[in-house]
Amino acid sequence: MSESSRPIGVAVLGMGNVGTEVVRILTDKAADLQARVGAPLELRGVAVRDTTRTRDGVDPALLTDDPMALVQRDDVDLVVELIGGIKPARKLILTALEGGKSVVTANKALMAEHAGELSKAAEDRRVDLYFEASVAGAIPVIRPLTQSLAGDSVTRVAGIVNGTTNFILSEMGESGAGYGKVLAEAGRLGYAEADPTADVEGYDAASKAAILASIAFHSRVTASEVHREGITGISAKDFDAAKKFDCTIKLLAICERIDVDGEQKISARVYPALVPLDHPLATVNGAFNAVAVEAENAGRLMFYGQGAGGAPTASAVLGDLVMAARNRVFDGRGPLESTYAGLPVASIDEVPTRYYVSMKVADVAGVLHQVSGEFAQRGISIAAVRQEGAGDDARLIVVTHRASDRAQSDTVAALEKMDSVLKVSSVLRLEGTDD
Numbered sequence: 001m002s003e004s005s006r007p008i009g010v011a012v013l014g015m016g017n018v019g020t021e022v023v024r025i026l027t028d029k030a031a032d033l034q035a036r037v038g039a040p041l042e043l044r045g046v047a048v049r050d051t052t053r054t055r056d057g058v059d060p061a062l063l064t065d066d067p068m069a070l071v072q073r074d075d076v077d078l079v080v081e082l083i084g085g086i087k088p089a090r091k092l093i094l095t096a097l098e099g100g101k102s103v104v105t106a107n108k109a110l111m112a113e114h115a116g117e118l119s120k121a122a123e124d125r126r127v128d129l130y131f132e133a134s135v136a137g138a139i140p141v142i143r144p145l146t147q148s149l150a151g152d153s154v155t156r157v158a159g160i161v162n163g164t165t166n167f168i169l170s171e172m173g174e175s176g177a178g179y180g181k182v183l184a185e186a187g188r189l190g191y192a193e194a195d196p197t198a199d200v201e202g203y204d205a206a207s208k209a210a211i212l213a214s215i216a217f218h219s220r221v222t223a224s225e226v227h228r229e230g231i232t233g234i235s236a237k238d239f240d241a242a243k244k245f246d247c248t249i250k251l252l253a254i255c256e257r258i259d260v261d262g263e264q265k266i267s268a269r270v271y272p273a274l275v276p277l278d279h280p281l282a283t284v285n286g287a288f289n290a291v292a293v294e295a296e297n298a299g300r301l302m303f304y305g306q307g308a309g310g311a312p313t314a315s316a317v318l319g320d321l322v323m324a325a326r327n328r329v330f331d332g333r334g335p336l337e338s339t340y341a342g343l344p345v346a347s348i349d350e351v352p353t354r355y356y357v358s359m360k361v362a363d364v365a366g367v368l369h370q371v372s373g374e375f376a377q378r379g380i381s382i383a384a385v386r387q388e389g390a391g392d393d394a395r396l397i398v399v400t401h402r403a404s405d406r407a408q409s410d411t412v413a414a415l416e417k418m419d420s421v422l423k424v425s426s427v428l429r430l431e432g433t434d435d
C-alpha cells in the first residue's frame, strides 16, 4: 500500500437525487467499503446550494455552499461531482484533478463536451477520472467498453440510454397516459434532469451517445456532433399507427463505425424509432435502459438494467469510488482476491425453492386428495395442481410454493410408495417466479 491505510477523504458535490443516495451508502456501508478499499472512506464535506435545508442522513456540519473550497481542502483525496451541467462542475473537476485528487462524476453533459481537457488534467497528475454513472445509470457499460473489450474492435453500440423518455414512451404506449403527467412523474421519481428539456429533446441521450462513440471507437465525438431528435412530437396517434405494424416507439441512441465511400466514419444519432414488438428493445420499459454492443470477435453483448434514479445511479458512482480509492491505497494494483466477508456456503437444504412434480397416477377417485396430503404432511404448500389424461395416461402435475430440498425429497419418496402413484416421472425446480 502506498499510503498505508490512512483514511481516504471524500468530498461529495451535490446532494440531490444521486448525491443523497451516495451519502447514504457511504454512511450505511462504511465497514464494507473500508474492507473493499483497504482504508476507511471518510466524508469530509457535502456541497449544496442551499445549506439551510434539512438533509436526512448527513451531519449538518458537513454541508457547505462553497464547493471550490471543499475541493481544495488538503484532507480531500477523492471528489464525487454530482451537481450536473457545465458550470461550475467543469472548473471544480479541473481544480480537483490539478490538485492531484481523483474524480468520480455522473455528469454526461460535461463528459460529452470536455472529456479531452479533463482526461488530460487527470493524466498529467496521474489520478483517476471515472464516469461509469454518466451513461445508463446502474448498468456497467463504460468499464466493459474501456477495459473488458480493450483487445477487441467495437463496431456498434446501440440501445435505450435515457430513462425519462423510456418511462414516458412506455406509459404512453401501454396506457395512453398523457405526456405532461408522465413527465412530472419521471421528475418526482428522480429520473429527469434538473431541466427535463435535456431528456425529452434528446440532449441527454446525445451526450451519452457522444461518450459511448468516443470510447467505443477510440475517437473524439462531442454531443453537438450527434444527430438528435427528441420525443416531444410523438403522440398517441403515432403509437396507434405503430401498433398496426406490430411495433412500439423507443428513443434510440445508435453509434456505428460505417464505411462512407471507402472511408471509415462514425455515425452517432439519437431519434425516436419504430421497434418491432418481438425485438429485445421493445420489452425494455419504464426507467430501464439496454445497450447492445457489437465487437468483431466478441460478437453481440447485451447490457440491461435501471438507467435512471438515485439509488441505481449511486451504485455506479460507488463502484467508481471504490476503484479510485483502491488505486490510491494500493498504487493501482490491489489484491486480486477479496475474501474479507468470510461467508459460509449454504447447503441446498438451507435454500428453499419451488418445485414442479409430475407423476403418473392410477385413474381412481381420491388420488388428488391423497397426493396433496403427502405434501401438506411435510409442510409444503401447493400453488397449483393439474390432472391430465385418463386411464393408463392419467397424470398429476403439482407446483409447490417454496420448500426445503429435504421436505421435497421426503415427499417424493412417500409418493413413490403409494399404490395410487405409479411413477414420479420428473421433479424440477421452478425459478423465475416469486411465491
Ligand SMILES: NC(=O)C1=CN([C@@H]2O[C@H](COP(=O)(O)OP(=O)(O)OC[C@H]3O[C@@H](n4cnc5c(N)ncnc54)[C@H](OP(=O)(O)O)[C@@H]3O)[C@@H](O)[C@H]2O)C=CC1
Residues within 6 Å of the ligand: 013, 014, 015, 016, 017, 018, 019, 047, 048, 049, 050, 051, 065, 067, 081, 082, 083, 084, 085, 088, 106, 107, 108, 109, 133, 134, 137, 190, 191, 192, 193, 194, 307, 308, 309, 310, 313
Ligand atoms: N438522476 C438520475 O437518475 C441520474 C443523474 N445523473 C447525473 O448525476 C448528476 C446529478 O443528478 P441529480 O442528482 O439528479 O441532480 P439534482 O438536480 O437532483 O441535484 C443536484 C445537486 O447539486 C447541488 N448544486 C447545484 N448547483 C450547485 C452549486 N453551484 N454548488 C453546490 N451545489 C450545487 C444541488 O443543491 P441543492 O440541493 O441545494 O439544490 C443539488 O443538491 C447530473 O450530472 C445528472 O445528469 C446520471 C445518471 C442518472
Ligand SMILES: N[C@@H](CC=O)C(=O)O
Residues within 6 Å of the ligand: 134, 135, 136, 137, 161, 162, 163, 164, 165, 191, 192, 193, 199, 204, 307, 308, 309
Ligand atoms: N435524466 C437521465 C438520468 C440518467 O442518466 C435519464 O432519464 O436517463
